Amino acid sequence: MAVLNMVEAIRQTLADEMARDGRILLLGQDIGRNGGVFRATDGLQERFGEDRVVDMPLAEAVIVGASVGLAASGLRPVAELQFLGFGSQAFHQIEGQVARMRFRSQGRYGMPLVIRAPFGGNVRTPELHSDAHEAKYVNSPGLKVAMPASAYDARGLLAEAIRDPDPVLFCEPLRGYRRIKDEVPDADYTVPFGQAxxxxxxxxxxxxxxxxxxxxxxxxxxxxxxxxxxxxxxxxxxxxxxxxxxxxxxxxxxxxxxxxxxxxxxxxxxxxxxxxxxxxxxxxxxxxxxxxxxxxxxxxxxxxxxxxxxxxxxxxxxxxxxxxxx
Amino acid sequence: MGPATATAREQAAVVPVTRLGPDGVLAPGCDPALSSAEALAAFRLMLLTRTYDERAFSLQRQGRLGTFSPVTGQEASVVGSAWALDPTRDWVVPQYRELPAMLRQGHTLEKVLLYQMGNPVGNRMEEGVNVLPIQISLAAQVPHAVGLAWGLRHQGLDACVITYFGDGASSEGDVHEAMNLAGVRRASVIFFLQNNGFAISTPVAKQTATESFALRAAGYGFPGELVDGNDLFAVYEVTRRAVERARAGEGPTLIESRTYRLGPHNTADDPTRYVDPEELRSWQALDPIVRVRAWLRSEGALDDASEVELQAELDGEVARAVAAAEAFPKVRPGQIFEHVYARPPDRVAAQWESVGEAGSA
Structure with a gap:
């Protein structure tokens, strides 16, 4: 048991899940060498290689759209949108494609993917970096939406999201990355969805x-x-x-x-x-x-x-x- | 299969690569890209597509089929490109006007009909049929194709992926983002842009100012090719080259297949409102089926008797598929809920329960 902040809990979960399941691949802007602008993926490219922690062009729609194809190929992509506010530039891929592909293909192509996105205020960001857009996504049947409030839940819900066969939008509170700290077990655990x-x-x-x-x-x-x-x-x-x-x-x-x-x-x-x-x-x-x-x-x-x-x-x-x- | 050396203007992708002329005669110095047996098999698929379009149109008018988009006029473009793939390892990421490419990969006419008759089950490709579902949100499939090609190669497979889209969809941002990523990752993907003259009613001239869509490839760092989309041999040859590049790990290719939509956009469209009859006639003279037929006859691979026999066989194939699709059990309201989630939220499960068929999937 250790006291972690949310970004540490998220990083540890990504590392543990990648070690557990070789099908997991991370993709997003600045997540590789830079370790993510909030360091959520710090050290992961060094550990897992450039093929599994992939720096992407600055293009949200194809970060999400390529994840659809990666999932269809049998992998389990975990995409990072640098800020949820820019998710609007991928909204058609999230709502129209990710959420519906299982249904559209009548079960042939499930979408076991996670879209991680930091959001929320109180960290003095420029426009669109802080917007809380969760309600725009809950009306997308096929998609699940997780919003952890503690480091313990960040770890447990992220592990659950990665293992869930359905696509999950995983919203991470910017101000919690460093300020929210609590005890996080070292042992593997998940927090089930739909349990307040x-x-x-x-x-x-x-x-x-x-x-x-x-x-x-x-x-x-x-x-x-x-x-x-x-x-x-x-x-x-x-x-x-x-x-x-x-x-x-x-x-x-x-x-x-x-x-x-x-x-x-x-x-x-x-x-x-x-x-x-x-x-x-x-x-x-x-x-x-x-x-x-x-x-x-x-x-x-x-x-x-x-x-x-x-x-x-x-x-x-x-x-x-x-x-x-x- | 030694094609003639491409001209400088062909290589510059401003003049389409052409092999089989409108009269069915090969350009001087060209060898046919396909053997006569293979060309006959490809011709069969082209003719099946035309036969299906005509039958489906009539079923739609009788109220037995929903809205659909015929392939008519684009048979060489779709068949020639799909023919260059290996269905056992390569993938097709379609838009919605690529019926014969899906059939070539192993999808069935019965399932196509089932979907067009309103049963969602028809859009499920069977295991081993390497095709993504048809895409209604134009261009949204193009990023998927790049991710799919990337993912297959990541898993050590030497598969390549072809994705189809049109001159209209090429204006969407997804196409730019996808091509850019494909270039960066050297993804084994073929961007097959069917320029059929129209996005519903909007002519190409209002879609782009470029002389050739194929030129765009240069901006993404990979080759672009322009091909006569009504020429089975040329389309096959150009796509084959792209497949070989992809297979060898050399990355993506953009192919502009210049063709023409001889029919309406779909069964709800009235092209007489916007198509110039003169232009239509000029393209009817370039019918892709006519020129393969002429070549096959000149090779002695087809004659009146064998074509009558073939047509009867195709009519039978379509009729059997229609009968099977019409005999398929009707859609149940519970199907609204099936496959929305692998693990449905309680609320969705309760809604499913309320229509009285929960768990029947």
Missing amino acids: RLVRDGTDVAVIAWSAAVTVAAEAAAQLAADGISCAVLDLRTLVPLDVRALAEVVARTGRAVVVHEAPMTAGFGAEVIATIQEEAFWSLEAPIGRVTAYDTPYPIASVEEHYLPSIERVKHAIRRVAGEV
Whole structure:
């Protein structure tokens, strides 16, 4: 057992999976000699060679599109998009090709591939590097979407993603790469998809989040505990599959809920969570469900990003309002 | 198979490589690229394609078949290129107008019909049939072909991959990204661009300002060839050269096959709105089937009696496929869910359950 940050956990998982399965091949921009702009693949080209850790041209559509062909040939590609915001330049390959190839070929060509993509704010990046685009991808049947919030889950969910016969978009929170650290076992393990994690139990309000927003939600919950408000914090871990049962259970216990995410509000995945809660736990609800999200604006210039992202204060305020205190 | 030496302008890819003239006579000094027995087999596949197109068109008009895109006019282009492959190790990554290439690789008319009649099972290639599913999102298949060629070679196989796309699809960014990557990785892939004159109604002149699509290859660091797409021998010869290059690890080739779509874009299209009748007539005179037939007759490999016999055989083959496809069990609503995921999310499983056929795959 060692304390790792998320990028270390991801790097270790890639190395272990590549050692375990010779069919795995990494491809992306700057991932070879440079070890990735965030060092997620540092040392892997040295260890596994240029044939298995491949520096690609600056072209997202063919990074993903070539992965489709590599998977069809019998390999298990793990592609890196340098930033999820640039995934839009490969969206037609992700939504129209990766997600559908198993269906289109009626099972002949499964797509056991992973697309890793860092995203999210609070690291002072230029435009499009920070955007939380997860909701654009969840409406792509055939694709799974994983959003780890801890180093433990980064390792367990990535190992699961690589071994899953279905394609997975694996979103890595930029600010968690170095700041989120926790204990990660040395031994092999996976975290199954579709099983949310109860980060903290509580009786008054359920706070539902994923990826780096979980840290914000957990901190808000810890601070409110001192004020006598007991919050449960549920980390969804994967948006597809969605752990409907865990959502229903936590809301049945608390009767009140707040959803927190870094993406803009309108048609963000929070809307799906709220719709699911009203289907599954409507009669348990004692108050309207709150949501704390980014604003319906483009991601702002970095100097004001802390006003755009859900903050601990905004989450606390929403919890108090849902709890009937304000 | 000693072809005539390519002219400088052929080598420059601005004049198409041509071997078999419209009258079915080989250019002076050329040996036929195929033996008469092989040319007869290729001719059979070309004629099967034409026969199928005519029958399928009539089935579509009777409401027994959905929308489809005929190959008519492009038979030499598709058959000649596919003929250069070894179906046991090489791969075809099609768009959707390459029926005979898929058949050559081992796909069946029955399954083609099944798909066109609305059964998704028809788009499943059997194991051992080295073909990706047809592609509706134009050009999206081109990156797949590069990845496939790369992956096969990574696993030590000396396979090569041909991908088909058109003059219209060539405007898509995916083609640029794929060719660029193929050049960098020296992928064993053949980019087979069928320039058939139109993207639905948009003529080539509105698609590109280049004199020849084949010239683009230079910008990617590999050879480009321009070929008369209505000439079976020339298409075979040029593609064969590209296969040999790929097999030897020398990387990709771009082939522009200059041909003409003699029929509509698909069964929902009315080309009389935009095709110049004079131009159409001039290309009808260049029908690829006519010139192979003339050559085979001049070689004594075909005569009136044997062609009547062949046509009857092909009519029977198509009729049997139609009968088999029409006798196939109807599509079930549960098929909406089959093969979407290997491990469906609970929510999808519940939706599947709700249509009452869960687990019947």
